[in-house]
Amino acid sequence: MKKLMLTNHAVALGAYEAGVRVVSSYPGTPSTEITEECSKYKEIHTEWAPNEKVALEVATGAAIAGARALSCMKHVGVNVAADPLFTAAYTGVNAGLVLAVADDPGMHSSQNEQDSRFYALSAHVPMLEPADSQEAKDFTMLAFDISEKYDTPVMLRLTTRVAHSQGYVEIGQRKDIGLKEYKKDAAKYVMVPAGAKKRHLAVEQRENKLALDCNSFDINRIEYNSLKTGIICAGGVYQYVKEATDASVLKLGMVYPLPFELIKEFASKVEELIVVEELEPFIEMQLKANGIKCKGKEIFGRQGELSVAIIQNKLYGKNIPSADTSSPARPPVMCAGCPHRGVFYVLSKLKLTVTGDIGCYTLGAAPPLGAIDTCICMGASVGMAHGFDIAFNSGGVKQKTVGVIGDSTFIHSGITGIINTVYNKGCSTLIILDNSITAMTGHQDNPATGKTIAGEDTRKLDLELLVKACGVKTVTVVDAYDINEIEREVKRHIELDEASVIIARRMCILLPRKAEKSYRINDKCKKCRMCLKIGCPAIEFIDGNIRINEELCTSCGVCVSLCKFGAITKEEE
Ligand SMILES: Cc1ncc(C[n+]2csc(CCOP(=O)(O)OP(=O)(O)O)c2C)c(N)n1
Known part of the structure; x- marks a missing residue:
């Protein structure tokens, strides 16, 4: 039976059918729906972790213990999970371990356009990239097989267009694979220098073997057509290339390592070889390093998404408009009733220097509030506020910087920042905008909401106690709707000569509530x-x-x- 399915849901189905038992992830558009969908299968133990590093560590632990495990995140999440990733590549797995990562060319909902394929290359782990929903399911299942066969974590890469498009997917049965036996093996799983040196060798041998074997993987396939031009591509770009050209195509299902024998065979048959890929010249650079003549970024550039129109324009000098621009622009804005608004009104009124963070509240940077000075990555508001203060003070400027951070983001990576500020005798004020949910990515629970992904009650993290335990002496909770109280407290806190925290609390307005007269x-x-x-x-x-x-x-x-x-x-x- 076939079902029309979001690609992210197809990945979840692939995990289910592959016999996955454990999923641990942190939300991030465009990857979030994979984990939400996994939580609907009762056979899969699914969790939200406080951040991607913990998520991948939970999945790695489960895989080494013998359960097939999946961890999902957006591209920037891999930065956070990179530490366990690089060394899990050394230990290898026991049961299969897959890291599903969703990149965001065009930055529909991200702060940068980083290309996750380089993580596969530098961590020496294979990476698969599906082009549609059916492939997403099939490649997810294959990723677990490759993981176990080659004893390595495997990355599965999606991009926004693929993750959020739908296609028909064949529904199958769940494999009953049971738990793999766990054997204590310190030489393999305890990565200290002596053991790690041997494992590094194993990583190299595995990678060399995969680089040979992948020449005959059927997910890397040549589709001959006109021999004038040969195009190498992968993922969603394959769909555009097929629609835009009559070129011969080498479609890569595995984007790392590359099947060089197959590529050389393809290159020898076509007059001109072009790599069509979004973002960085990841494939092109490797081809050129291997002496294979090709064109790529000189035609397409590195910015944003490709499309059928862009490919036709660039290859055939056409002038097809890329998108229908007739609909009115809708600049992003905080919702009516958003509890973050009042805090930004006060910060703007007081003309404070404010280091921002990532969440709905980043919109406090937009006019008319214009209250935020910086936004770099999750958790950065805390360390940056401290850095601003050190710099100002070193120049004799007495100024206290305010950081703003959401509840989920504070738990994700703000806690270590506040410990640092207190430890190093900083004096910044942190405002935790506690709307009791991870709103920006679509209302996922987090440790401060008191609910698990399954909606079950769990121990609720007490943010006041937590920041006090970090050594913050002045911690004030304010009603995020009470502008006068916020102003009074902000003024009081910025006079203090030590680190302090204000928790501005009100539930996200989009959570269910009683209807009131306007x-x-x-x-x-x-x-x-x-x-x-x-x-x-x-x-x-x-x-x-x-x-x-x-x-x-x-x-x-x-x-x-x-x-x-x-x-x-x-x-x-
Ligand atoms: C490393 C990383 N992981 C995930 C994301 C996706 N993301 C952006 S903001 C955010 C959390 C927002 O929740 P919260 O801090 O509670 O603020 P809110 O949106 O509720 O105001 C997430 C998960 C990201 N940008 N970076």
Whole structure:
């Protein structure tokens, strides 16, 4: 039976059918749905971990213990998981271990366009890249077989377009493979220099063997057509190439290691060889290093996604517009009633230097709030605030920097930052924007929500106690809707000459809640436009008049405290 399926769901199905028992991941668009879907199979123990490093370590432990295990993350998550990845490549596995990573060419929801294929190359682990939903399922299953056969973690790479597109997938049966026997083997699993030197050799031998064997893997296949041009491609780009050209194609299902014998055979048959790949010249560079003449980035560049139109334009000098641009632009904005808005209003009003972080609250950087100075990676707000303060103080400038971070992000990688600030006698103030959910990636639970991925109750992490245990003496909890309280506390905290934490708490407005009557503008309005300064999408300024859009207003009341004239009231008041 075939079913229309999101590619991410097909990966989950592949894991299920491959007999996977353990999934541990951290959410990140465009990878999140794989783990959410895995949690629906009762045979798979699925968990959200606090970050990708822990997730991969849980999966690695499970695999060494004998259970097939999967860990999923977005491309930047691999930076966090890189430490266990590089050495798990040395220990190898027992049962299969797969790291599914979703890259984001075009940065639809990411802070950079890094290319995960280089991780496969530098960690010396094989990487498979499916082009559609069916392949996603098949390659996931194959990845587990390769992992066990070659005793290595295997990476499965998706990109946004592939991860979030749908295709028909053949539904099969779950393999009943049981637990593999675990044997204590310190020489293999305890990576200290003496053992690691031997394992490094094993890694090299394995990689050499895979590099030979992959020439006959049927996931690397040649499709001959016009011999004028031969194109090497993989993943979603294969679909564009097939639609855009009549060239012969070498479709790579395994993007690392590369099947050089097959590539040389293909190159010898075509007049001109072109590598079509998104982002970096990963395949092209390796071909050139092996003396294979080809073109690639000189035609296509390294930026963003490719498409059928782009390929036709670049190869055949056409001028096809890339996308329909007739729809109005919708700049990202915090939701009406978002509990992050009030904090940013205050920070902007007080003209503070604010190191930002990654989450819905990064939108505090956008006008009219414009409250954030930096955003680099998850957790960076904390260390960077401390770094700003050291730099300012070293130049004799007395200034206290404020960091802002979400609850999930604080748990992911902010905790070590605050320990560092306290330990090194820093004086920055950290505001934890606790909306009690991982909102940006679609409302995943985290250790501070008190629920597991299965929706079961679990021990709830107490953020106040945690930061106090990190050595922060002044910890204040404020209502994120109370602008006056926030302003008072921020002013108090920035006067302190030691590290301090404010927890601004209110549930994400998109979580289920009681419906309330919306606010409206009454005839006391003087059109001073003060209420527009918070950038709430429910407050509209049309034809010189202020209006509250009832469909959007969530009755958070943040705007009420901005109006000196009492012009914002509830309908019944
Ligand atoms: C290393 C890494 N992993 C995952 C992500 C994806 N991601 C972006 S923000 C975020 C968490 C946001 O949750 P939270 O900090 O609670 O803030 P909220 O969106 O709820 O305001 C995640 C998982 C990322 N950008 N980087």
